[in-house]
Each structure stands twice: as C-alpha cells, then as structure tokens.
Amino acid sequence: MRSRFLEGAGMIAPVGVAAFLFALSFGVLARAAGMGLAAPLVMSATTFAGSAQFAVASVLGSAGSAGAAIAAAVMLNARYAPIGISIAPAFHGSLPRRLLQSQLIVDETWAMTIRRKGGFDLQVLLGAGAVLYLCWNVGTALGLILGNVISDPNDLGLDAAFAALFLALLVPQLRGRREVTAAMLGGGIALALIPFVPVGVPIVAGAAGSLVGWMRG
Amino acid sequence: MSPVWASVFGVGAATIVLKATGPVLLGRRELPSWLAGPVSLLAPAVLAAFVVTQALGGHREIVADARLVGLGAGAIAVALRAPILAVVVVAAAATALTRLLT
Secondary structure, eight states: OHHHHHHHHHHHHHHHHHHHHHHHHHHHHHHHTTOTTHHHHHHHHHTOOHHHHHHHHHHHHTTOOHHHHHHHHHHHHTTHHHHHHHHGGGOOSOHHHHHHHHTTOOHHHHHHHHTOTTOOOHHHHHHHHHHHHHHHHHHHHHHHHHOSOSOOGGGGTHHHHHHHHHHHHHGGGOOSHHHHHHHHHHHHHHHHHTTTSOTTHHHHHHHTHHHHHHHHO | OOHHHHHHHHHHHHHHHHHHHHHHHHTTSOOOHHHHHHHHTHHHHHHHHHHHHHHHBOSSSBOOSHHHHHHHHHHHHHHTTOOHHHHHHHHHHHHHHHHHHO
C-alpha cells in the first residue's frame, strides 16, 4: 500500500513542478485582484483546481460579482462529476473517507493513474494527489508573499506542456475502434463548442462523446 | 459577506461536491452495467477534449498560437515513444522558444 502511494508520488513529481509554478502565479494574480491573503490560501486548500481558481481571481479582479465568479468556476469544474464517476469503484473506505480522498482528484492525478499498467489504484491516486496538493498550496502561499518573482508560467511554455502531457496520456488509450471514435468525438465536440460556450463546458460536452462512442461502437 | 469570501466558499463547496459525487454515491461497488460501458470510453473522450482545449482554447475563440508548435513537438516525441517527462519538456521548450522568437 505504501509502495503504491510512493509510486504515485514519484510519477506526478514533474507535473508537481509545473503546478508549483502555476500556483505561484495564482498567488500573485489573486493578490493583484484584491483577494487578500487568507482567501486565496483557503481557496487553494478547498478548491484545489487550477483553472477554476484562475477564473475566480480574474472575475473578481475585473470587479465581477461573486455570482459570476462562482458560475465560471462551476462550469470549469463540472468535468469532475464524470471523472469522479469513472473511478468511483476504486474508492473503498467509509463515506467521510471517500469524501476526503475524492478531493485529491484533479485532471493530472486522474489521467496519470488511469494509464498505470497494473490498472487504476486508489493509493497511486492518493500519492500523486498528496504531492500536487502540497505543491499547489505551498506555491500559492509563496506567490502571495513573494509577489512577482517569476514571469508568466506560459512564457516557459507550460500551457503547451499540459496539452502534450494529455496527448501522451491519450495515445495509449486508443486501443480499439471504440476508443478512437470516443476520442475523435470528444476532441471534435470540444473544438466545435469553444467559440460558443463558457470555458469548461467544451470538456463536459466532450465527455459526452464517450456516450455516443459507446452507442455507435 | 464580501464578494471575495462568497466566491471562496461558493466555489469551494461546489468543487468539493463535484469531486465527491462519484466516489461518495457510487464508491465501494462496481459501476452498474449500463454505466460501465460508456464510462470505459470516458478517458479517451475527456483526454482528447483536454488536448484540444489546452492547445487551442481561448475565451470563446479558437486561438492558434505558439502552443501548437509545442504540441507538434510533443506529438513527435510521443510518436518516437519518448518517456512522458521528455514529451512535456520538449513541448514546453518548443513553445517557449517560439514565444521568445516571435
């Protein structure tokens, strides 16, 4: 059990570096948006989802309402419902335990754990999640305290690095015709919707590609 | 409550619920068969959607920029069966270089 926890922790380490840099810049952005010190810290500890937190800081920074910030974040995080359902059987513990452990689900911990050769394993997800959680929260704190010490993480190409990471995780999933169909539908639906719906919705709609892929396959 | 704290509590609560829905309601047992089928295809569908939105997504517009250079370089690394870390580093470096030069 311990070895699989460490396996997850080691596997996610490079992603942790990138997450740390994004967390630094979230801290900087949150402070610039007038969120103070405590609120961004609480947010990183409870929400633990990068894109939604950036969206909130950006809405509040441009004098948007709490309602607008919450709506943007909920649309961005809606994907966690299908993602959580897909790995639900791996969660074994009591209800409070499952509730706590599920909070370590993020895109990267999920995607890297499902690709594991021995199949999906909760301990691997928790090990990966613990490392990312630490990187995310320490990074947020340092970003708030230190201010603008690093440039935009995207200057380092980290936005494209995540695209490439997901591509590298996608390719081994394409085992058969059904999987290829689902991927084409997921990517195609997401692409087609980008111009017309709020950020985040294309991913949830893309997830529906798995339904269509299943019925057609 | 200030808009800041209302956002923090609202977003935090919503995200906790969204992440917990599957593990809390459907944990400790196999997925029902009508759900297990489509769910088995969720990974390729969602990962493809991640790739597309991460590489081309803007605020309600499709943006083709230096990210595509990085994704292309990453794709070559994937085709050459490079380890994941190499894929990610190659993609970041190609994008950073493109941004530096353009």
